[in-house]
Amino acid sequence: MELAAVQISPYALEGLRAPLMGHVHSVFDTSFNVELEDALVHVGRDADAFSCTSITIPAGDMSLVLDGLKPGQVVIVRNGCLRLYRPSDIVSIDFQGAEPVNCSVPALFDVESARWAVSRLGERRLRERSGLPSGTETMRALAGLREGPSPGRVADHVRYLCGRGLGLTPSGDDVLLGYVCARSAFGQAGGLVDLLVRESLLHTTLVACSYVGAFSRGGINPVYRKLLLATRDRNVSAFGDAAASIEQIGSTSGVDALLGLSIGFSYVATRAASPVHSAA
Numbered sequence: 536m537e538l539a540a541v542q543i544s545p546y547a548l549e550g551l552r553a554p555l556m557g558h559v560h561s562v563f564d565t566s567f568n569v570e571l572e573d574a575l576v577h578v579g580r581d582a583d584a585f586s587c588t589s590i591t592i593p594a595g596d597m598s599l600v601l602d603g604l605k606p607g608q609v610v611i612v613r614n615g616c617l618r619l620y621r622p623s624d625i626v627s628i629d630f631q632g633a634e635p636v637n638c639s640v641p642a643l644f645d646v647e648s649a650r651w652a653v654s655r656l657g658e659r660r661l662r663e664r665s666g667l668p669s670g671t672e673t674m675r676a677l678a679g680l681r682e683g684p685s686p687g688r689v690a691d692h693v694r695y696l697c698g699r700g701l702g703l704t705p706s707g708d709d710v711l712l713g714y715v716c717a718r719s720a721f722g723q724a725g726g727l728v729d730l731l732v733r734e735s736l737l738h739t740t741l742v743a744c745s746y747v748g749a750f751s752r753g754g755i756n757p758v759y760r761k762l763l764l765a766t767r768d769r770n771v772s773a774f775g776d777a778a779a780s781i782e783q784i785g786s787t788s789g790v791d792a793l794l795g796l797s798i799g800f801s802y803v804a805t806r807a808a809s810p811v812h813s814a815a
Contacts, residue, residue: 536599536626540633541581543590546749550574551630555612559619562604565597568742569610575745584780587638587754588745590630600626638754643720643767649803652766655774656797665794666706666787667699680714681801693730698739706791708743713795716755720763721803
C-alpha cells in the first residue's frame with residue numbers, strides 16, 4: 536500500500552530526515568506513533584486536530600493502515616518514505632510532498648495582553664476540571680510557578696509536576712508545556728526549556744517527552760499558536776474558539792494545558808516591569 540502524507544510538522548520532518556530503523560510504538564483508534572532514533576512521530580488523520588509531533592494522511596486511508604498494525608512492528612525511513620512492515624504487507628507513506636505546518640511560538644510584546652488572557656481563561660474554572668491530583672503539594676507547585684520566587688524553587692515545582700497524573704501525557708506535563716509556552720511567547724522563559732527537557736527525560740512518558748522535544752525545537756500545536764495570536768490581537772471570538780478547541784484534546788490534557796497557559800500568563804502579567812522581547 537502506497538500513500539502520500541498530507542501535512543508534516545518541523546519536529547516530524549527532522550525526526551524522519553535520515554535513513555532510520557525503528558518500530559511502531561503505540562496504536563490508537565484513529566492514529567499511531569512510531570518510535571525512531573531520537574523522535575516519537577505521531578501519524579494522524581488530516582481531518583483531526585494537527586499535532587506538533589505529527590505527519591497526517593488522508594482520513595479515509597487510516598483504517599486501512601491500522602488494519603493489522605501492532606506495537607513492535609518494524610518501521611524503516613528511507614528516501615523520503617516511512618515504511619511500516621505489517622505481517623501481510625508493507626505500508627509506504629511518502630512524506631516528501633507533505634505541506635509543512637507552522638508550529639512556531641509567536642512573539643508577544645504587550646504585557647497587557649497577558650492580563651487580558653488571564654481574565655478570559657479565568658472564566659473556565661480550569662483548576663477544578665484539571666487532571667492534577669488535589670492536595671497541598673499540587674497547590675504549592677502551581678502557586679510557585681505563578682509567582683516564580685527563585686530559579687531554584689521553580690525547578691522544584693517543575694520536578695514535582697513532571698510525570699504527575701495519568702495518561703500518555705500526564706496532567707503535570709500538559710500544565711508545564713502550557714506554562715512554558717506562555718512565558719516563551721513573552722520572552723520570559725530563560726532556562727525553563729532546558730530544565731523541562733532534563734526533568735522529562737527522567738520522570739515522564741515517552742509521548743510527553745516527544746512534545747517537550749518538539750517544544751525545545753520551537754514547536755507547539757497549531758491550536759496553541761492560534762490562542763497566542765488571538766491573545767496578541769485581543770480577539771475575543773478567535774480566543775474563545777481556540778480555547779474551546781484546546782479543551783477537547785484528550786480526557787483532561789487540553790484543560791491542563793490551558794491551566795498552564797493561564798499560570799504562565801499570570802507570571803508575565805505580574806512582572807510587567809521585567810524586560811520582554813526587544814526584537815522579534
